Each structure stands twice: as structure tokens, then as C-alpha cells.
Amino acid sequence: MSIRLTQTVQKGGCAAKVAAKELRKILGGVEFPPAPPELLIDGRHFDDASVHQLTPELALVSTLDFFTPIVDTPRLFGRIAATNALSDVYAMGGRPITALGILAFPIATLSNEVITEVMQGACDALKKAGATLSGGHSIDDDTLKFGLSVSGLVHPAKIWSNQGARPGDVLILTKGLGTGTLTAALKREAVTELEIKEAMDSMTSLNNAIDWLEPLGLTSAIHAATDLTGFGLLGHAMQLGRASGIDLEFRFSQIPILSGALEMIKQGFLTKAHRTNREYVDDSVDWIGSPLSDEARLLLFDPQTSGGLLLAVAPESADAVVNALPFARPIGRVNERALTHQTRIQITQ
Amino acid sequence: MSIRLTQTVQKGGCAAKVAAKELRKILGGVEFPPAPPELLIDGRHFDDASVHQLTPELALVSTLDFFTPIVDTPRLFGRIAATNALSDVYAMGGRPITALGILAFPIATLSNEVITEVMQGACDALKKAGATLSGGHSIDDDTLKFGLSVSGLVHPAKIWSNQGARPGDVLILTKGLGTGTLTAALKREAVTELEIKEAMDSMTSLNNAIDWLEPLGLTSAIHAATDLTGFGLLGHAMQLGRASGIDLEFRFSQIPILSGALEMIKQGFLTKAHRTNREYVDDSVDWIGSPLSDEARLLLFDPQTSGGLLLAVAPESADAVVNALPFARPIGRVNERALTHQTRIQITQ
Numbered sequence: 171m172s173i174r175l176t177q178t179v180q181k182g183g184c185a186a187k188v189a190a191k192e193l194r195k196i197l198g199g200v201e202f203p204p205a206p207p208e209l210l211i212d213g214r215h216f217d218d219a220s221v222h223q224l225t226p227e228l229a230l231v232s233t234l235d236f237f238t239p240i241v242d243t244p245r246l247f248g249r250i251a252a253t254n255a256l257s258d259v260y261a262m263g264g265r266p267i268t269a270l271g272i273l274a275f276p277i278a279t280l281s282n283e284v285i286t287e288v289m290q291g292a293c294d295a296l297k298k299a300g301a302t303l304s305g306g307h308s309i310d311d312d313t314l315k316f317g318l319s320v321s322g323l324v325h326p327a328k329i330w331s332n333q334g335a336r337p338g339d340v341l342i343l344t345k346g347l348g349t350g351t352l353t354a355a356l357k358r359e360a361v362t363e364l365e366i367k368e369a370m371d372s373m374t375s376l377n378n379a380i381d382w383l384e385p386l387g388l389t390s391a392i393h394a395a396t397d398l399t400g401f402g403l404l405g406h407a408m409q410l411g412r413a414s415g416i417d418l419e420f421r422f423s424q425i426p427i428l429s430g431a432l433e434m435i436k437q438g439f440l441t442k443a444h445r446t447n448r449e450y451v452d453d454s455v456d457w458i459g460s461p462l463s464d465e466a467r468l469l470l471f472d473p474q475t476s477g478g479l480l481l482a483v484a485p486e487s488a489d490a491v492v493n494a495l496p497f498a499r500p501i502g503r504v505n506e507r508a509l510t511h512q513t514r515i516q517i518t519q
Numbered sequence: 520m521s522i523r524l525t526q527t528v529q530k531g532g533c534a535a536k537v538a539a540k541e542l543r544k545i546l547g548g549v550e551f552p553p554a555p556p557e558l559l560i561d562g563r564h565f566d567d568a569s570v571h572q573l574t575p576e577l578a579l580v581s582t583l584d585f586f587t588p589i590v591d592t593p594r595l596f597g598r599i600a601a602t603n604a605l606s607d608v609y610a611m612g613g614r615p616i617t618a619l620g621i622l623a624f625p626i627a628t629l630s631n632e633v634i635t636e637v638m639q640g641a642c643d644a645l646k647k648a649g650a651t652l653s654g655g656h657s658i659d660d661d662t663l664k665f666g667l668s669v670s671g672l673v674h675p676a677k678i679w680s681n682q683g684a685r686p687g688d689v690l691i692l693t694k695g696l697g698t699g700t701l702t703a704a705l706k707r708e709a710v711t712e713l714e715i716k717e718a719m720d721s722m723t724s725l726n727n728a729i730d731w732l733e734p735l736g737l738t739s740a741i742h743a744a745t746d747l748t749g750f751g752l753l754g755h756a757m758q759l760g761r762a763s764g765i766d767l768e769f770r771f772s773q774i775p776i777l778s779g780a781l782e783m784i785k786q787g788f789l790t791k792a793h794r795t796n797r798e799y800v801d802d803s804v805d806w807i808g809s810p811l812s813d814e815a816r817l818l819l820f821d822p823q824t825s826g827g828l829l830l831a832v833a834p835e836s837a838d839a840v841v842n843a844l845p846f847a848r849p850i851g852r853v854n855e856r857a858l859t860h861q862t863r864i865q866i867t868q
Binding site: 188211 | 537546569579583585631634651664
């Protein structure tokens, strides 16, 4: 199995996601079916998943995500893709129950063994999450793509969403930044999978904060949550800020960075999403204090694949949440809006 | 908007589905996560969707389907793709509640208006079905692909599945055959969309048999159900036969055929799936009586996109079901197995 999956595609992972601006234009003209009152969370606020109430105590969390290979090892690719898809359910405070596979691949040129391995990687992640693979759909296509549509459950009164962040909340991030540039470097053979193992481990870590926080009675301390994917830290932060009607402030020195990420940005391993994410958010950002290097700024626009959760946490519980979650770090805080109709993001050193 | 969508892809619709045999090989090597008792229907019997019990009275139906354009008009494509995806929920006796869009398209070359129209077509179908579009995922890709991941609900005691067909049941089909060859002919400009409008109307008709049967108290007369997609009538019939442990018998003269379908097969408008479906099923079929023409046989292997429901119905209720459902026709019956471990399908004239 000597195929290098990243060499079979032009762009990989969440970097291939359609830019938010583009998406807005496309969907702006669509007349959607009426949303029933049971639809508690829809796509309006760029939440990670939709939530539909089924009974007074049960709501369905639905999400899907798929992409082209960002790593070379098939099983690793499947595991990352599944971890990434599952993350959207966790980001809503839910727990995944079932998943459907989304698979496209060139039947004629890609061996069955590769696909079996991709599926096995996905099953590895699902097993860790306590969820099952219950079906899926596969088509013949020019390039390999894989992902999952995941269903999860959440109590309707315990949903985490993009809305709900309050001034004073501490912003906590659960994974380091840099998967976009590191996987771009991998694709261009500047690094090996082994050399960026920290990023690999990060992308295969479940965002199951709920499993750590619930036993400690800390779930209600989470006022808002999102997971970081294609739009990068600042893109997703802006969406959370807009949905919650607040401003955000990040301290760059506190933001965790995956080893080698700044160096790879400096060496020019960028994706189209670095540019589109910057265009999407730049007008909303105030860079405070002595100027950050351009690679530092670009890191904040770096498209994440299977990135961490960004949590807005009640200040009195912030330390407890940081201690409860592996790797979590406080990286900023929520402020009252300075301007009435706009979210501003301050970056300090 | 003069783009002809079918000219942007190599193969379209459910004909691009990975063949069943291939899929078995790929999945045979995968170690799946353990399935909990709540997972009432998984992928084992080639059911159309998975079913996961949530409460004693509520089960979640999950399915997803997506494909490349099989028609030229963007809105029509979106509507067919959505109708096709919704069908899997109906085939389980469920009703759809929410759907997530699955969208891949070449951002650089396909205009936003085309995508807006595709999405609108999907929303048209969802509205008719009483379901909502609650989110989705879109990526930059070489060719347009669209579909939905659909969640629906069903009472755990009222699930229709591939299992449950009983000897003596009447086999009822709710749409005519031939979308595979007709859309192949459309792609190769042998016919226009207008000339095959019957097929277009068929592919945009919801398989919401449940909405017609429930008010008449006929839902329990359905012992087994599946919808016809990429594997064709005989492929899906065989899967139902295997899952139910029965034989099947079809009378060719009673099978509804879309106008022009036999002629298009005769003219050679075939897809790869015609061949793979035949390979998949041919050994299980007994052709009885005077020989059918080759085009007639190929029609039974024709890959359907958004095809009809194949229902195994209690004989005493068969007439009532046929009368209740628009277009439904009795096309055969269920027999006891002649061989212990094998499903046989008899085709008579």
C-alpha cells in the first residue's frame, strides 16, 4: 500500500470548504421550507450542527462533514475525517449515536484495501465515541473523499450553541492551531507524517468535552461553543460573536500552537482558505499593541481540520473547566459590544 | 444559464453508485464498532436507511444519498436528488423531518446561480415532504455533486424493512422503470428533457406512500419495502428476497415502463451499472417461458434514480393498496424458497 493519498488530490481537508462569503451569496437566493418550532438550531448562525426537538427531554443533533485526504495513511485519514465529523455533535453539547459514511473514490485506480483502511479508521473513531456506523453512500468519483453524517442526542435545555456567550466569559480552546499549514507542508513533502505527529494526534482526538465535564457538573458553565474547522480561529470566533451579540478578545501569547506551524507558514505553506478566511474576518479584527508577525496573524486564519472546541465559559468555572479538559487553555475573553451592530475581535499580544 | 449540467460529468445519478459486490469486498474487512440493541436496522441487509430506537415510541431513520447531475436543468437536478434521498426514509415507513445538504462543485467554473437553483430544487422537494433543510456541507470539487442526508421518524413497531416479506404477498411497484437508460440518452443528446418528461415527473414524485396508506389504516399491510435505486429492480428485489428469506416472481407484462425506455436500451444507451447489476443478480434469476428480448431483460437491471417503492403487501390488502397509491401496480408475488439458502427470482411473461 505505497500510495500517498495526499498526492491524489489538489486540496485537502477543511481547506477545501466553500468560503463563508460565497456560501452566503448562494444561499441568499434560496427560499427555504418553513422551519417548524421544533427546529431549535438551524444553519442561520453558522452553528456546527442543527438541533431538532423530538420530545420534551430529547433533541436530535444532525451534522455532516467530508473532505479529500489531508494525510497519506488511509486509516489515519478515515480516523481524522470521522473525528472531525463527530466534533460537530460534541460542539452542540450532544453525544453521537449513529453515523452514515460518505464515500467517493476512483474505483478503477484506488485499491479496495485503501478504502477498507479508510473505513476502519472511521470505525476506530466511532468506537471511541461510543457511536455506530449504520450505513452510508458511496460513488465512483475522480478523487477520494470521505466523511460522515452524524446523528447525536442532547437534552433540549442543555444545548451548547454559537449563541449565549456573555461578557466576562473566558474563552477556552481545546487544541492547538496549525493543521492547515502543516498538512499543506505534508502534501508538498516538506514534512513527514511522523514529523507532524503532534498535529496527527490532535486531529484524531475526540472533542468529547461533555464526557469530562458532565461528571463534574460543569456542563452548564459552557455558555457557548463551536469547533474550529475550515474558517479558522477568527472565522469561527466571529460567527460565535455575531450569534451571541458580543465582542471577543484573544491574547496571542496564550493561544496553543502546534509544533512547526509558524515555521511552515513562514516557509509559505498556505492554502486558499488562508486568504479567504482573512478576507472574511479581517475587517472585524483590531490588532492591539506591538504588531504581530505576518505568520502569527496567518495562523489565526489557518483552516483547521478536526480542530478544537472554542468554549465561552462562565468566569467562576473557567479554571475548573481548563483543569477538567485535556490540553484546554484559556486564550481570551468575551466583552460587551463596543459597536451596536457589529462584532469586533481584539487581538493582543 | 445555458450550461448543460449533464455535460459536466462522466456518469450521473445512481448509476455512479459503487457496485454491491465491490462494496461487500471493501466492507468485509472492516471491524465495525459494536452495535447497541437500540440499532434496530443497520446496513447488513441492504436496507435503505438505518433505524435507531430513541424511546419506546420513537425511532430515528437515517439515510444519505448524493450524485452527479443526471439532468441539465439545475433546479430539476436538485429536486430529483432531494426526492431520491427522501425516498429512503419513506421506504422504511418513516417520515422525514430534517435534511442536511451535501454539495460539491467547481467554484471557479460553475456560477453561484446554478448552485442556488440546485438548492432551490431541493427545498421544493423538502417543502412538499414537510421537512426542513437544517444545514449541510459544501466543498470545492472538480464536478458537481449534490444530495441530502435525511433524518426521519418512525414508530419502532411500524418499521418497513427489507425483512418481513411473506409467501403469498403481492409485490407492488409505485413507479415505472427506465430512468437509467433515459438519462443516459439525455446526456448523449438523443432525447431532450421535455421528450422524457414522464421520467422527470417520476423522479420528482415523492415516495410518500405512508401519507396515502396511513389514513386508510393500510400501513400494517406492508410486510416489507425497499426503494429502487442504483441496483435496479432485480438487484433490490434480490436484497429484499435474501433479507426476508423468500423467493420472488415477477410478471414482465405487468411491470410499468417509462415511455421510450425500451427503445433507448435498444439503441444502446446503457451505463456501467447495467452490466454490474446483471453480474450481481443474473445467477439468481430464472427466465420462465418464451424468451424475453435482451432490452426487456436489461430494463430489469436498469439503475433507477429516485425510483419507486417495491412493496410486499398482504394479499388481502393488495387491491386496496394499489388503489390508494398513485401509479402503483401489482407486478408479482412472494413465494416460499425453493432452495434453502438462496433467493431465486422467477421472471415470467
